[in-house]
Amino acid sequence: MGARRGAEAPEEIPGILHLDMDAFFASVEVRDNPELRGLPVVVGGAGARGVVAAASYPARTRGIRSAMPMATARRLAPDLVIVPPRGDRYREASAAVMELLGAVIADIEQISIDEAFLDVRGARRLFGGPEEIAALLRRMIREELDLPSSVGGSVSRAVAKIASAHAKPDGQLIVPASHTADFLAPLPVSVISGIGPKAVLSLERIGVHRVGQIRDVPPSTLARALGPRAPDVTRLADGSDRTGLVHQVRDKSLGTERTWDEDLTDAEDVRLRITVMADDVARQLRRDEMVARTVVLKLRSPDGTTITRSSTLDQPTSSGERLREQVVALWERERHRLRRVRLAGVRVTHLEPSASTPVQHELTMRSGQWRDLEAAMDKAVDRFGSSSLSRGSALGPGASGSQQTGAPPGADGD
Incomplete structure (x- = not known):
């Protein structure tokens, strides 16, 4: 028999969650030093050119935000506690978070050091609905890692991310499919990922300030304002978007940069x-x-002039000696262009798993000696810290006196 005439279709259950760690870098510092709990804590450089990489929620109540000059943050909070960034510690905490998520959810897309999308449709039979799964994940992270997190849920990844922002701090918000358009309607158009300041101005010129207003704009008018993104934005605004996790291979990168x-x-x-x-x-x-095939050197002068140069290796590597050779060669070619350097960074791209790459005898030392030496250096750094040793080529006046005023890759904004 067919369905009863007039019977309503069952409510579509939100299957996409967005989990975002709360003030991640600052929360890790407070966890590691409980005496900081309740204080206005920021992570960043304490110098004249320092910037805020992350701010605890007590600091945010004073008006302090990520990317704010540290001098401004000090004026807003004279009792500000400034903690220098510890990139290795944040990456370690991130890996622990993702491992916990993976113990519950099989389908995960990590999008930064402190956030991930999860498709929980396959986990409902074991763990319940999206509300129960979100609560479980947040509880596991809190109990096992002593870190706060927030979760948003929806039938769309874009809406899940918006919902998690509304759930902060330390909360969760699951938006039912049938309520999606109503949830989005009163929000400013800037909440939509990819709608930057220029797009906001374009929409305001046609009288659109809130997401709900997008539904009333003729497609041709919206296309003139937003270009090829217009249909996607329309589907989001009317609640019909069902974009899930993205699993295409990404050109990942690793790197570090410092401002002095x-x-x-x-x-x-x-x-x-x-x-x-x-x-x-x-x-x-x-x-x-992992191993990398391309190394990138970034340099910036006090006037903002930025030079980025790259070198591609014949064989991918994870050798510090090979990377050092490349960045030094790049510097030697560009040093005449910059009389003063304010910022420098080293990054590697075109990454691939080391297990899939044959071992290359790429150095003049006897086979394996560089790998053994660098493995021993890794163990020493893990045990005694990054300042415990340096290669001879890094010794010299001022070599260890730099101060990192920026943030590790994937700066913490929430």
Whole structure:
């Protein structure tokens, strides 16, 4: 028999969750030092050019936000507690969070150091509905890692992310499919991912300020304002978007960059510092069991002039010595263009698992000796800290005196 005439279709259960750690870098620092709990804590550089990489919620009540100059943050909170960034510690905490998520949910898309999308449709039989799964995940992270998180849920990844922002701090919000359009309607158009300041101005020029107003705009008018994104935005606004996790292969990268309180004027000093950065990036590769084919050097002068240069290797590597050779060569080619250096960064791209790459005898040392040496260096750094040793090529005046005023890759904004 067919369905009864007039019978309503069953409510579509939200299957996409977005989990976002709350003030991640600052929360890790407070967890590791409970004496900071309740204080206005920020992670970032304390120098004149320092910026806020992350702010605890007590700091946010004072008006302090990520990317704010540290001098401004100090004026807003004279009792501000400034903690220097510890990238390795945040990456370690991130890996622990993702491991916990993976113990419950099979289908995960990590999109930054502190957030991930999860398709929970396959987990409902074991763990219940999206509300129960969200509560379970947040409880596991709180109890096992002592870190707060927030979760949003929807039938759409875009709406799930918006919902998680509304759930902060330390909460959850699951938006039923039938309520999606109503939930979005009063929100400013800027909440839509990809709608930046220019797109906001374009929409405001046609009288659109809230998401709900998008539904009333003729398609041709919206296309003139937003270009090819217009149909996607319309589906989001009317609640018909069903975009789930994205699993295409991404060109991932790893890297580090530093800004100094005083400009670097000595070319040898710059060489020493980028050598240290190359070793740090190589350690990240080895930790993640990855190799890289391309190394990128980024340099910035006090006037904002930025130079980015890259070099592609004939064989992918995780060797600090190989990365050091490449970044130093790039620096030597560009050093005449920058008399003063404010910021430098080293990044690697075109990554692949090291297990899938044949071992290459790429150095002049006897086969395996560099790998053994760098493995021993990794163990020493893990045990005694990153300042416990340096390769000889990194020794020199000022080599260890840099101050990191930026954030590790994937800066913490929530």
